[in-house]
Amino acid sequence: MVNEVNSLSIDEQKRIVEEKWPEALKKEKAAEEEKHLPPLPSAERYSLVITRFSPNPDCVLHLGSARAIILSHEYARMYKGKFILRFEDTDPKLKKPVLEFYEAIREDLAWLGCKVDEEYIQSDRLPIYYKYAEQLLREGNAYVCLCPPEQFRKRILKSAPCSCRDLSPEEQIERWRLMLEGGYGEGEAVVRVKTDLTHPNPAVRDWPALRIIDTEKYPHPRVGSKYRVWPLYNMAAGIDDHLMGVTHVIRGKEHLTNQVRQEYMYRHLGWTYPEAIHYGRLKITGAFLSKSKIVQGIREGIYKGWDDPRLATFAALRKRGITPAAIKKMIVDVGPKTADVTLSWENLYAYNRKLLDPQCNRYFFVSEPVKLKVKNVPSALSAKLPLHPEKPEVGQREYTVAPKGEDTAFFWIAKKDADVAKAGEMLRLMELFNVIIKSVSTNLVEAQFVSIAYEEARKAKAKLIHWIPEGEEVSCQVVMPDASVNKGLAESACKKLKPEEIIQFERFGFVRVDKNNAELVVYYAHK
RNA sequence: GCUCCGGUAGUAUAGUCCGGUCAAGUAUAACGGCCUCUCGAGCCGUGGACCCGGGUUCAAAUCCCGGCCGGAGCACCA
16 A cells, blocks of 8 residues: 555645545645744643742853743743742852842843742752751761762762761761851861762762851851851752742753752652753853853953943843843744754844834934035925834934035035045935035045935935934944944934934944933944 | 763754654845845845764654764862
8 A cells, every 4th residue: 555655656646635635735824923932841740830040149141041041931931830030149159149140130030021920049048958958867868978079089989988878867967967066167078968879970979968168258148157058059959949849940951960969869858850951052152151251351351341242241232232022032942952052143133133123213323424515505405314214103303404605515424435435426315415426535525416316316326325414413432342432423313312222323233322411322233 | 081962054943752744944144136215124036954874664854773073061169
């Protein structure tokens, strides 16, 4: 039967199917749907999907965290679930949290449109971790290890237990009490969770769960020197995920072995490990997405601040007019795959442009202004420039060009346009009139009025350029993505712009208004 | 080195679980054209990919084996 069908040509097969089962071939409507995230594993088993984003507040957030935040939040929304923000600030020494970042992170999330349903801070929860540590110890599922780290490592590589492992629960509890009360110094004792010593991955064998930190020397920014025993990641996150009812852990694949480690603890406590999705790393070509590099650059004064346009922090993206919607769409499109992704700025810009273009008003900005002198202007002329080419209803800017003296008018045009101007060529000042170039020098272009009609410029294939009448300019600084400043002049209608507004400077690019006082300061987004 | 994970056009992604409708869809970038009083947007079109080698099968991007390449983890960090 199969052979029979295969012996027929494709067309033949098609014809037969069409005859007998016409509905099978009906083309599915090319639905222009938004791309959706793939379904969450086993979502139906949970009455309420709960996800979390758990940053260490030791730095501001950047694009590298976007995947964790947006996937977690989107999935929570998709299943009408709950999205938790949990600050993992349990290392007052090496990755010391900084007070200002707690709030900065909340602001970033709010800006991204990721509403937090519940918030927790791990440094408030030490007694909880202590309680479970004690339970594990008492039930023989953990032990206080006094071995020097180096010695322990050698043993564990050979799957050999250390002498601390088999001490009785009573002795463990006694050691634990000493740990809490200061009987051991930093690095002298650590609580380990028992696992399979023969596990193929040595990294999961009897992993450390709590350690001592000398908080007199390294006080925690929130709780100071109140505690000296601090949980490590797997202890704190593992306990919290269960206690907070997290159903789906969405985090980077660097945590893959942490799941294996935590599963041992879950078994000891009789808990079930949540579903876990481990996505790959997200990189942007040319952007530093490493906290340590960002922090270092700030400290050395290379970057002006957390929102320096060279950085890929959310603060910087916000300043540049990259919209949260664009970031969100990009991350959703990329999805939760385990393969690493390397995006380019162009990808982000394309998403952003699509959102910005229909809604941003247009203005003229002349970069590196050069004076244009036009002779023979017959009379005062006015130009009406639409704020948006596709949306006449949003209004227009209007400038009247009155010849001074006899018949001469002056304008500012961009150096880039002046540079390519050649004597004898026609140029059209957009929406105004056509001129013929007479002469070009470094800071003056002289020209002569020829006609008003746009059609003539088209016929002559004249270049269209933007312009600002002399006297209608405001000084404007454009901060570029490389932090350089492009100085120029903006048309006077820009005086009305408010900070936060995103506009397009025609033939230049999209920019976000940052300050608009004596001088206009804008940040460049992209073309 | 050990333990995992991955590899579809320049980039990203769909398809892989459950082999056939995939001579591989989409977005973006590139190129060409149309339209437009922006070098923007829009519209139309072109080129471009299943890492390699074997195997199983009537049929492999999809299953199996081997190789190559890439990534992650191997902290008293998160």
